[in-house]
Amino acid sequence: MTDDAYQSEAENQSEAPSNQPKDRQSQRAQVRRERNEQRNQSGLPQTQAQVDIARLFAQKPLTPDGAEKQAKLAEEFREIALSLVELTPDSDEQKSALQALDIAHHWAKKAIERN
Numbered sequence: 001m002t003d004d005a006y007q008s009e010a011e012n013q014s015e016a017p018s019n020q021p022k023d024r025q026s027q028r029a030q031v032r033r034e035r036n037e038q039r040n041q042s043g044l045p046q047t048q049a050q051v052d053i054a055r056l057f058a059q060k061p062l063t064p065d066g067a068e069k070q071a072k073l074a075e076e077f078r079e080i081a082l083s084l085v086e087l088t089p090d091s092d093e094q095k096s097a098l099q100a101l102d103i104a105h106h107w108a109k110k111a112i113e114r115n
Contacts, residue, residue, distance in 0.1 A: 066112050074110070077105040 046054075062070070080099055088094045 060113060062113060069112050070109055073105070073108055077101060077108075 034086065081098060084097055084101065088097065
């Protein structure tokens, strides 16, 4: 091969096709999507766990009413957290209470998103 041929081959290899992601995380995500598409096209029945997983991690658009509810919910939880910090001493128990409040807020938001 001539130098020009080597250079041309190297350029072709260095240019990733536009449909292929460049970073590792995107490549993994693409592989997972392709694998899931193959599973869905296989015609095999899905297990209950697969159905549950699809429901749990499906992204649904939030309705305007849902967004308003989440904003109100966030304000209420913020007020409770501020009261908690004001009324309790700085301690491990206070941190645990704040973490529990954060978890409760998370699940309350999920309830609005999913229903």
